[in-house]
Amino acid sequence: MNTKYSDLIDQTYYFPQEEFKLEGSELRFHDIDLMDLVKKYGAPLKFTYLPKISENIKKAKLWFNNAIEKHDYKGSYNYCYCTKSSHFEHVLNEALKNDIHIETSSAFDINIVEKLKTSGKITDDTYVICNGFKRDQYVENIARLLNNGHRNCIPIIDNYEELDLLTERIDGKFEIGIRIASEEEPKFEFYTSRLGIGYKNIVPFYNKTIRENEQVHLRMLHFFINTGIRDTAYYWNELNKCLKVYINLKKVCPHLDSLNIGGGFPVKNSLAFEYDYEYMIDEIINQIKLACEEAGVDVPNIFTEFGSFTVGESGGAIYEVLYQKQQNDREKWNMINSSFITTLPDTWAISKKFVMLAINRWNDEYERVLLGGLTCDSDDYYNSEQHTNAIYLPKFKKEKPLYIGFFNTGAYQDTIGGFGGLQHCLIPQPKHILIDRDEEGNIRTELFSEQQKAEDMLAILGYSRDN
Missing domain, CATH: 3.20.20.10 (Alanine racemase)
Structure with a gap:
């Protein structure tokens, strides 16, 4: 019986794809070891894979130049x-x-x-x-x-x-x-x-x-x-x-x-x-x-x-599933350690969908779930078809951490979400990592911004001023 998460993806889509492949039971994005990112920087985190920006620009210029010549x-x-x-x-x-x-x-x-x-x-x-x-x-x-x-x-x-x-x-x-x-x-x-x-x-x-x-x-x-x-x-x-x-x-x-x-x-x-x-x-x-x-x-x-075509496919976000809430006999809520409203605001504002996949545990059995964010807002959730269907992920097990990734999120999300500013329910902005390649093609990473601290938000709110 094909009950593994990898079976589900393989039966539903053509997989692997140009930017996605499986290494053992873990997902790779443009051959980036995503679990290594998590181990090094923690989750939640956002990342920007810079070479994808140049890749898309070069593709478009080639397509236009070919059409002009033709x-x-x-x-x-x-x-x-x-x-x-x-x-x-x-x-x-x-x-x-x-x-x-x-x-x-x-x-x-x-x-x-x-x-x-x-x-x-x-x-x-x-x-x-x-x-x-x-x-x-x-x-x-x-x-x-x-x-x-x-x-x-x-x-x-x-x-x-x-x-x-x-x-x-x-x-x-x-x-x-x-x-x-x-x-x-x-x-x-x-x-x-x-x-x-x-x-x-x-x-x-x-x-x-x-x-x-x-x-x-x-x-x-x-x-x-x-x-x-x-x-x-x-x-x-x-x-x-x-x-x-x-x-x-x-x-x-x-x-x-x-x-x-x-x-x-x-x-x-x-x-x-x-x-x-x-x-x-x-x-x-x-x-x-x-x-x-x-x-x-x-x-x-x-x-x-x-704009989106240039930078959108360079971005991603990784979250950890903290806990599962069984709200009734049909609905299981996987709670992530961040907020969709603050980190992926288009999912809430215009019901936008992104590529969403498990990062690890692809050889585990899967289950039907809903994803919920940390804010107390009822709209802080994500599913495959907003207001219609749930999504599928490896079964939640408290002793086996599960990480999920959202991909092609590089356009608009940080500016609409108010990067570096106040966030809904004061949920902190995650770490942001820049990913590049050296001349030999080796991956190199750099911390662009730390996760927001309480002091950062209190200063914006005026609490750091002398009374």
Whole structure:
């Protein structure tokens, strides 16, 4: 009878997979000895496997360059990293090894850009694409960057007032983009994105405000789909509408030469995940070329903004199962030594799923369980299909510690969770480990941050002040 946890995984998925394999009864991730991490640093812990960032960037650049060559596409390709996915210096340092550009979304992003310039990680040739709703501090920072000589900074106009705010502070000529306010999927609570300018209003806006403005050149049209780049009728329809805007705008605006297709690629969230990245890229390039040829206009240079795809699959979290609570005849709750709300907030906020696997005891029998966090909040739990099914793990045995891992968690979780700040129910932030490889390919680890202490939180709350 196949009752072992390893049997269950083998029967349910294709296993092993590119990044996952079994060594005895223990799981390895990119050949990292996860139990050795636990023995060295303890649990709970978070980790970032830095080489995965470069690997994904190189893959995307190769796929785009192959498609451009196949279709004899005359435009160039530029890979941008969305800093909002993870602002950490170690992430930017790794990403910038790969000749990429940066997309920002708020004022303090520009301060990070300036730090990177000072350290020589980026130069004036690096494109800085400034998205987001812009008001005083963001506008001031963008203007400072441009006025100090970074002419490849391109503010993306989100609303009609931003152009005046920028021209008041920026010296000399500069380039801009315009963001299209794409229509959302029918299941959304609203019809049109709050970000950008409507399809029908972009050409009139250009003719009225930009065309005769000698200070400003419109360089880029920005197209962003909230649900990401997916092979759906909705996505292809929105791309087609975007191309019509680009073509109409190009006919009256000779400076326009770039199309930014934001939205990003999906990240693997299950061992059953399937997505044909190469096909999607090939078809996007093909559709853009066909539309432009039919209209008799030059194809645009392509910019992409990949945040989650860049950094998501580099991250992971490891927890220990502390205790099992049998709440009724059907539900067993495995309590972890941390909180999902604080360490993986997307599982609670948007019911996001990550790859979840046992780290050890794969040769033990399995059981059906629910996973609960340490906070006193009823929403602090995780299962395979939020609010639907339970999950399966090796049977809980108090004398045999069980560790579980969540993988591909590298995007957004730390910033949304408030890294280094207050956590719900004052559950401490776990240790964070950086994992890299030396020139010979050997694994090396570094402690990036210790687990939060009571003193850290009390200081934030004001208890360290003199009364």
